[in-house]
Amino acid sequence: MTAQILDGKKLAADVRAELAHKVAALSGDNVPVLAVVLVGDNEASRIYVRNKKKAAAEVGIVCEVFEMSDTIGEQALLAVIDELNENPHVSGIIVQLPLPAHINPLKILAAIRPQKDVDGFNPYNAGLLACREPQAVVSATPKGILRLLQSTGMNLAGKHVVVIGRSNIVGRPAAMLLLNHDCTVTITHSHTRNLPELTRQADIVVAACGCPKLVKKDWIKFGAVVIDVGINRLDGKLCGDVDFEQVKEIASYITPVPGGVGPMTVAMLLENTYEAALRQPTHECCHGHGHCGCHKHND
Numbered sequence: 001m002t003a004q005i006l007d008g009k010k011l012a013a014d015v016r017a018e019l020a021h022k023v024a025a026l027s028g029d030n031v032p033v034l035a036v037v038l039v040g041d042n043e044a045s046r047i048y049v050r051n052k053k054k055a056a057a058e059v060g061i062v063c064e065v066f067e068m069s070d071t072i073g074e075q076a077l078l079a080v081i082d083e084l085n086e087n088p089h090v091s092g093i094i095v096q097l098p099l100p101a102h103i104n105p106l107k108i109l110a111a112i113r114p115q116k117d118v119d120g121f122n123p124y125n126a127g128l129l130a131c132r133e134p135q136a137v138v139s140a141t142p143k144g145i146l147r148l149l150q151s152t153g154m155n156l157a158g159k160h161v162v163v164i165g166r167s168n169i170v171g172r173p174a175a176m177l178l179l180n181h182d183c184t185v186t187i188t189h190s191h192t193r194n195l196p197e198l199t200r201q202a203d204i205v206v207a208a209c210g211c212p213k214l215v216k217k218d219w220i221k222f223g224a225v226v227i228d229v230g231i232n233r234l235d236g237k238l239c240g241d242v243d244f245e246q247v248k249e250i251a252s253y254i255t256p257v258p259g260g261v262g263p264m265t266v267a268m269l270l271e272n273t274y275e276a277a278l279r280q281p282t283h284e285c286c287h288g289h290g291h292c293g294c295h296k297h298n299d
């Protein structure tokens, strides 16, 4: 068998095209605004932010980057978040990770107003997802993984998914989201014993461990679907957590790296921002509380 390639680049372009239409239909006041807080001078973070800004512009979402020195204190950063929370023009807020070591990321992420938390990293949204509450803002990478799986047309109910990795930003929320879609989910991590034995039982493998080409052909059941989240550099070239050349011989579907989950992550962030803008009260007069009595509330 040679696997069909799950083309995240193409699917993401379709999502962006549809979003561009939806954004164009919004009136000027309601155009989504994504605020990106970037602390310090991390080169990779700068590239990620640049890509997000470019993708946002393509769909008509305004992306404002707030650059902070890496010497900024926790309280000062919390004050920036608070200002963005209160700004009625800002639909979504993300804080580009990693943060400098002296700042507790959880404290910062928890300060983002849940309705504006378009990365879905606020523990409140993570909790809503764990409770299977539909109003949870689901983080972009897991959402992208789900969309890629759905694009195959397969019925997810009852499928055994093995997720490799349990991070708060990928493994854990991906496991929760797939559980909420009726999959049977096994979460594995760096202490898991006999990992290949587990992955061989999977109908779907989601590899998100940051180990270049860890997943080999003999780890995969014939016809399984393989989603590779990893972004690694090996001998100067990008590669995933899956040995693509080997595994494509046995899987039914596989995502490439680059061009799989990565572009979907950015597209889902934009979709989350659009959805946040729809939730966002835009009435400056009363911040959406409706006590000003202006005509906007009768729309």
Ligand code: NAD
Pocket (backbone or CB within 6 Å): 141, 164, 165, 166, 167, 168, 169, 170, 171, 188, 189, 190, 191, 192, 195, 208, 209, 210, 211, 214, 229, 230, 231, 232, 261, 262, 263, 265
């Ligand atoms: P992380 O380092 O926070 O977590 C890695 C997880 O993998 C941990 O839970 C760890 O226990 C587990 N792990 C590590 N080695 C393992 C092993 N040998 N066997 C089993 N489990 C193991 O990383 P992360 O932020 O979750 O990211 C994972 C990978 O996904 C990285 O390569 C990252 O660059 C990539 N990533 C890609 C996207 C995207 O949009 N494509 C988004 C986020 C992260």
